[in-house]
């Protein structure tokens with residue numbers, strides 16, 4: 001079943017990567033606030049990777065969709081007391097920003113599951129209101145993650161402020177941190193940045209995974 005918004009987004013990603021001379025990024029479809037039926041529809045069109053912000057909402061949704069080979073990413077802030085549920089149900093957690101969370105995820109990822117893929121979230125604009133670690137904390141977190149065989153560090157994630165004056169700087173700073181991490185750790189292949197409004201810009205500045213909600217599903221009524 002074709003999906004017009006999915007084709008359009010994939011075309012835009014292809015165009016942006018060609019124009020920038022960059023590899024095509026992975027597309028993560030952000031399905032927060034959307035019903036399971038919307039996810040199933042996009043899956044029928046070939047999109048299998050989905051991002052959710054809230055653990056409870058995600059678990060309810062993925063329980064309805066166990067018949068589909070979906071890959072679930074947690075992209076919202078994770079409280080330590082939800083780490084057990086997150087470690088069991090997700091394939092990726094993109095919002096690791098503290099050692100306590102690494103330990104909790106390690107403890108709850110069972111040995112009969114594949115390693116849990118992790119991204120370290122960086123508060124690249126140093127916003128007080130935001131989650132994410134400081135750039136200087138990345139290596140300590142990466143080392144902690146690399147000690148656990150049931151966790152697999154894949155790279156970095158950021159949600160830069162939507163301010164056009166600082167966004168390019170933030171993307172470039174993230175790209176430099178990503179290249180530096182790649183030099184020191186194996187398996188680092190993912191720089192998750194760019195959303196519906198700035199995916200093309202993020203690709204031009206080194207993103208390998210864009211997280212797109214509204215451009216695929218339409219405007220959200222609840223955020």
Ligand SMILES: *Cc1c(COP(=O)(O)O)cnc(C)c1O
Nearest residue numbers: 030075195196211212213214215
């Ligand atoms: C909601 C959300 C997105 C998607 O944003 P859109 O503007 O709908 O594309 C991406 N990343 C995170 C962390 C989000 O919370």
